Amino acid sequence: MITRPYVLLSAAQSLDGYLDDASDERLVLSTEDDFAEVDRLRAEADAILVGAGTVRADNPRLLVRSPELRRARVAEGRPEQPIKVTMTATGDLDPESRFFTTGDTPKLVYARPGAKAEFGAAATMVELAEPGFGAVLDDLATRGVRRLLVEGGGAVHTRFLADGLADELRLAIAPVFVGDPRAPRFVGPGTFPRPMTLTDVRSLDGVAVLRYVAATEPSSMDIQRLREAIALAALCPPRATFRVGAVLTDAEGAVLATGHSGEGDPHNHAEQAALAKLDPRDPRLATATMYSSLEPCSVRSSSPASCTRLILDAGIPRVVFAWREPEIFVVCEGAEQLEAAGRRVVEVSALARDVMRENTHLPGVRA
Numbered sequence: 001m002i003t004r005p006y007v008l009l010s011a012a013q014s015l016d017g018y019l020d021d022a023s024d025e026r027l028v029l030s031t032e033d034d035f036a037e038v039d040r041l042r043a044e045a046d047a048i049l050v051g052a053g054t055v056r057a058d059n060p061r062l063l064v065r066s067p068e069l070r071r072a073r074v075a076e077g078r079p080e081q082p083i084k085v086t087m088t089a090t091g092d093l094d095p096e097s098r099f100f101t102t103g104d105t106p107k108l109v110y111a112r113p114g115a116k117a118e119f120g121a122a123a124t125m126v127e128l129a130e131p132g133f134g135a136v137l138d139d140l141a142t143r144g145v146r147r148l149l150v151e152g153g154g155a156v157h158t159r160f161l162a163d164g165l166a167d168e169l170r171l172a173i174a175p176v177f178v179g180d181p182r183a184p185r186f187v188g189p190g191t192f193p194r195p196m197t198l199t200d201v202r203s204l205d206g207v208a209v210l211r212y213v214a215a216t217e218p219s220s221m222d223i224q225r226l227r228e229a230i231a232l233a234a235l236c237p238p239r240a241t242f243r244v245g246a247v248l249t250d251a252e253g254a255v256l257a258t259g260h261s262g263e264g265d266p267h268n269h270a271e272q273a274a275l276a277k278l279d280p281r282d283p284r285l286a287t288a289t290m291y292s293s294l295e296p297c298s299v300r301s302s303s304p305a306s307c308t309r310l311i312l313d314a315g316i317p318r319v320v321f322a323w324r325e326p327e328i329f330v331v332c333e334g335a336e337q338l339e340a341a342g343r344r345v346v347e348v349s350a351l352a353r354d355v356m357r358e359n360t361h362l363p364g365v366r367a
Contacts, residue, residue, distance in 0.1 A: 004165075064082070089115065155188065234358060280313075311338065323356065
């Protein structure tokens with residue numbers, strides 16, 4: 001599988017979380033020292049991404065300013081400037097904006113199928129067959145991008161964080177307040193399933209610079225596959241018990257099988273349905289991951305073998321789930337039994353509410 005780029009988000013905000021004020025002039029929240037450090041991050045990146053709204057509102061150049069940093073890139077056998085990247089739903093971008101007119105570097109515009117390339121030949125438009133920032137990262141990987149710097153705006157930062165695609169965050173906090181709800185914020189509402197750890201705090205001429213690194217578990221692949229498992233729950237036939245989806249992958253994250261409650265047999269559980277599609281002797285099971293929207297059951301009345309038992313018997317070493325089974329029918333100890341047997345269990349409780357939405361037919365479940 002192609003490895004997606006390492007994604008570093010970079011933003012400067014006010015003390016109360018705003019990227020700008022609501023005036024026509026841009027509010028400068030960075031110092032020269034901060035700008036110089038961001039310039040270094042640009043020089044280390046293979047590509048720089050901003051949203052179409054940022055292209056329209058801020059008209060950024062997205063170039064490495066320092067001649068020394070540009071010379072160092074060339075000396076390393078890299079282009080003088082990183083690739084410029086933006087995303088748009090419509091393709092309605094001004095071809096005279098500095099995104100297109102500055103820098104002798106490739107410009108990529110990712111758009112929905114059918115979008116109009118208003119910018120003409122100033123950039124390459126890439127139509128995404130599948131929506132989502134993950135598809136953008138997959139395409140950038142095929143173009144040799146190994147490190148991506150994301151500079152905003154707020155909607156873009158929100159999507160990368162909510163989709164679990166951010167590996168690192170550099171946040172500069174200026175000692176000012178904006179206090180205007182019309183102004184753009186660093187992030188908007190969302191579900192953020194990948195925790196981040198603060199690793200560094202520094203002061204650059206009065207601006208606090210915070211560095212966060214995303215948790216290795218769950219990874220961005222874990223978030224993607226778990227969301228796919230959650231989506232499969234919608235395929236379940238009407239039932240009086242849990243609606244669950246499962247995805248089984250190999251060690252590299254490639255899908256081996258999927259399943260959902262009631263698939264194949266009305267009594268089948270999701271993990272059971274997925275495992276039934278593979279030979280029990282399949283060697284890939286020894287390094288596989290089972291993604292389930294609900295904690296695997298540890299006891300059930302419809303079968304002598306629980307899903308926890310099936311996972312253990314299959315030799316699967318790792319399980320990722322979103323919602324710990326509530327005590328509606330039985331007391332579930334799936335996670336505890338798996339851990340006691342030496343399996344790696346990852347609970348992504350930030351996505352539990354998405355699972356609950358498919359199970360509001362059960363007593364006491366509210367999404």
